Amino acid sequence: MKFFFSLALVSLVLYAIFNICSKSYVFDPVTLNTICNTVIYRHQNVSTHEQTREMFIDLRNELASVYGDENINHYKDEDWFFNNAGGAMGQMIILHASLHEYLIIFGTAVGTEGHTGVHTSNDYFTILKGEQWAALPYGLEREIYKPGMTHHLERGLAKQYGMPKESFALELAQGFIPGMLPFGFADGFSSTLDVKTLYKTTVITAKDMVKHVILGMKRHFM
Numbered sequence: 199m200k201f202f203f204s205l206a207l208v209s210l211v212l213y214a215i216f217n218i219c220s221k222s223y224v225f226d227p228v229t230l231n232t233i234c235n236t237v238i239y240r241h242q243n244v245s246t247h248e249q250t251r252e253m254f255i256d257l258r259n260e261l262a263s264v265y266g267d268e269n270i271n272h273y274k275d276e277d278w279f280f281n282n283a284g285g286a287m288g289q290m291i292i293l294h295a296s297l298h299e300y301l302i303i304f305g306t307a308v309g310t311e312g313h314t315g316v317h318t319s320n321d322y323f324t325i326l327k328g329e330q331w332a333a334l335p336y337g338l339e340r341e342i343y344k345p346g347m348t349h350h351l352e353r354g355l356a357k358q359y360g361m362p363k364e365s366f367a368l369e370l371a372q373g374f375i376p377g378m379l380p381f382g383f384a385d386g387f388s389s390t391l392d393v394k395t396l397y398k399t400t401v402i403t404a405k406d407m408v409k410h411v412i413l414g415m416k417r418h419f420m
């Protein structure tokens with residue numbers, strides 16, 4: 199009884215924090231699309247690892263100049279980690295994570311295919327390099343997204359998606375982010391058992407969320 203009461207209380211507090219923070223999103227998908235296109239235009243040749251990395255660093259710096267350095271994590275090679283979810287496997291680096299938004303670079307050097315997951319948030323997936331393919335259950339022809347295009351996956355919808363080798367995107371999710379975490383973590387616990395990756399995912403995500411909850415509270419109350 200006590201346990202359920204505590205759980206309800208914690209949920210209520212988290213929900214109250216979320217409600218306050220979600221009144222002001224940091225990012226908007228239209229501006230992100232413009233920034234991506236500006237950066238893509240500056241990096242016409244991204245055929246090698248180094249050229250691609252330079253584009254990502256340029257993107258990180260461009261985002262920081264628009265949204266403030268405190269809102270975009272620094273680009274560090276060691277902050278990339280694997281994500282297994284919905285049968286797909288990819289690589290990601292977190293640029294920003296809070297309770298109501300995350301901004302990441304997600305992609306795959308090898309190529310992958312799987313289920314997008316049914317999410318409690320809106321998802322905006324802007325291709326930086328390569329392609330993304332997607333289809334709804336009744337879609338008999340794939341949707342194709344190319345560099346500079348944004349694929350908007352609406353809250354509550356699910357698609358099958360695929361990305362050929364060496365495809366990467368800037369992904370913005372806006373909504374109730376904790377609701378997306380079980381999907382992001384399930385394969386780690388039930389399938390890969392890659393403890394190092396789970397640890398890295400948890401530490402990096404939690405650190406950023408706490409930081410932005412505090413920043414969000416400050417913005418709201420001070």
Ligand SMILES: *[C@@H]1O[C@H](CO)[C@@H](O)[C@H](O)[C@H]1NC(C)=O
Binds near residue numbers: 243244245246
């Ligand atoms: C792109 O860069 C690579 C590596 O530097 C080079 O080999 C290739 O010729 C370049 N392609 C074009 C079209 O400039």
